[in-house]
Amino acid sequence: MTILFSHEAARAHRTPLGHPERPERMQAVQDALAPEAFAVLDRRSPEPASLETVALAHPEEWVRAMVKAAPAEGLVHVDSDTVLSPGTIDCVLRGVGAVVAGVDAVMAREARNVFSAMRPPGHHAERTRAMGFCLFNNAAIAARHARVVHGAERVAIVDWDVHHGNGSQDIFWDDPSVLFCSTHQMPLYPGTGAVSEAGEHDTIVNAPLKPGADGERFREAFEARVLPRLRDFRPDLIVISAGFDAHWRDPLANLMLEAEDFAWATRQVMAIADQACDGRIVSVLEGGYDLRGLGESTAAHVAALMEA
Numbered sequence: 001m002t003i004l005f006s007h008e009a010a011r012a013h014r015t016p017l018g019h020p021e022r023p024e025r026m027q028a029v030q031d032a033l034a035p036e037a038f039a040v041l042d043r044r045s046p047e048p049a050s051l052e053t054v055a056l057a058h059p060e061e062w063v064r065a066m067v068k069a070a071p072a073e074g075l076v077h078v079d080s081d082t083v084l085s086p087g088t089i090d091c092v093l094r095g096v097g098a099v100v101a102g103v104d105a106v107m108a109r110e111a112r113n114v115f116s117a118m119r120p121p122g123h124h125a126e127r128t129r130a131m132g133f134c135l136f137n138n139a140a141i142a143a144r145h146a147r148v149v150h151g152a153e154r155v156a157i158v159d160w161d162v163h164h165g166n167g168s169q170d171i172f173w174d175d176p177s178v179l180f181c182s183t184h185q186m187p188l189y190p191g192t193g194a195v196s197e198a199g200e201h202d203t204i205v206n207a208p209l210k211p212g213a214d215g216e217r218f219r220e221a222f223e224a225r226v227l228p229r230l231r232d233f234r235p236d237l238i239v240i241s242a243g244f245d246a247h248w249r250d251p252l253a254n255l256m257l258e259a260e261d262f263a264w265a266t267r268q269v270m271a272i273a274d275q276a277c278d279g280r281i282v283s284v285l286e287g288g289y290d291l292r293g294l295g296e297s298t299a300a301h302v303a304a305l306m307e308a
Contacts (some may be wrong), residue, residue, distance in 0.1 A: 002306045003105055004033065004041045005098035006117040012087025013120055016075065016205040019083075019288035020131040020252060021120050029117045029285070032295035033302060041306070042111065046101055046118070048093035049141075053100055056135050056144035057171050062128045066135065078130045092135050096116065099142040099284050100149075105236065106280040107150040112308040113270075113281040115242070115301070121163035121286040124190060130150045132163065132190060138284045139241045140171045140305065143178050146237045153177065156235035158226065158269055159184075160218075160262070161243020161286040162253040164193030169204055176201035179233045181226045183207045183218060185246070185253050205229045211254035215261040218246070227268055234276045238269060244288030244297035252289050259293075266304035279308055 004086030033041065049083035054063045066087050069076055076084040116138070123139055124132030139157050146152040156179040157172075159165040164184040169192065172178040178243035184193050186208035193206045201247040207225040209217055230238070244262060246255040266283075273279045283305065 001112045002041055002302065002308065003102065003111045004043045004117060004302070005102060005114065006030070006043070007045045007047045007086065007094050009091045010095045010118045013091040014075065014087060015083055019081070023286065024291060025119055025294060026117070027292040028126070028295040029298050032299040032300045033117070038302065040118035044101070046094045046098035048090060049100055054093070054096055054136050054141060056148060057140040058127055066130065082130050082133055082135070088135070091250065092120070093124070095138055096136055096141055099138045099282055100145045102282040103142050103146050103150065106237065106282060107146065107152070109278070112279045113305045114179045114283065115305060116282070116284045118285060121243065122284070123159055123161060123168050123243070123286050125167040126161070126170040134167060137167045137171060139239045140168050142239050142282050142284065147177060152236035153180070154233060154235045155239065156181065156233055157238045157239045157241060158230065159241035159286070160242070160246065160265055161241055162250065162255055163189055163243070163287060164206070165241055166192040167191045169197065173204065174200040176203055179203045179205065179229065179235065181205040182190040183209060183221055183226065183229060185209055185211060185255050188253060209255060212256060214256040215258055218255070218257055218261055219264065222265055222268065224239055228274065230269070230272050236277050237282065238273050238277065240269060240281060240283035241286045242283045242301055243286030244294050247288065247293035247297050249288065249290040249293035250288065259296040262297045263300040263304040264303050267307070270304070270308060275291035281305070
């Protein structure tokens with residue numbers, strides 16, 4: 001069974017006019033998952049996570065400062081493209097709530113896998129820095145929750161967003177219990193993600209792709225660098241940072257993937273999860289800024305998850 005977590009609060013995080021990370025992204029995802037083929041999804045609404053849960057990946061003092069900085073009206077800029085609005089804190093806490101509830105569900109074998117359809121994304125958020133549209137690192141919190149609450153010895157994060165997940169890399173740079181694997185366009189924001197960036201325990205795996213790379217190049221990199229390391233690591237849980245901005249339609253990058261490439265990657269990860277951890281996968285939405293490309297890719301990804 002696949003659980004889908006979503007909540008109307010995901011639309012309440014506001015960004016400036018013309019900003020690519022906008023509430024309409026949620027409508028595109030909901031529309032994509034509305035057809036009859038997705039009727040069997042177990043659809044749930046997440047509760048807000050506690051600040052202590054967020055502090056699994058970020059210092060609690062910093063978390064509380066972010067909450068305090070949220071405005072009662074208008075927008076507050078954290079950096080040039082990352083903002084807080086009146087609805088942001090409830091939104092991001094429910095996003096964290098979705099992934100930890102997802103971890104709870106798959107670790108209890110209540111579901112085979114989970115997809116969290118919330119925004120904003122999180123994988124650029126470092127331990128003490130919000131950036132790149134991201135405030136709290138959902139994938140990192142999910143991994144730490146699995147370790148701390150459920151006793152998972154090893155957790156893997158697979159990130160195929162077109163932008164490198166510098167935040168996840170920063171948080172787990174010196175943590176041998178978490179494998180972080182990323183495919184991404186390079187050079188591109190945020191400028192990290194070289195092959196040489198391997199972490200203190202060789203548990204960081206970067207597979208950069210050149211601008212213009214298509215699905216064939218993506219699959220080659222995934223098969224050569226990501227899948228062997230994931231297979232050898234034998235994680236107790238796999239977290240997917242499911243960004244869909246490597247789609248050829250996306251305005252923020254120059255990769256040429258199609259929806260079926262994400263479905264293929266999903267199935268490859270699922271095959272390893274079946275062997276290593278009874279299929280346990282928690283997938284969290286990251287980027288994807290062309291609404292049609294986002295919808296098509298989300299549908300392909302979730303349909304593949306449902307094959308379990």
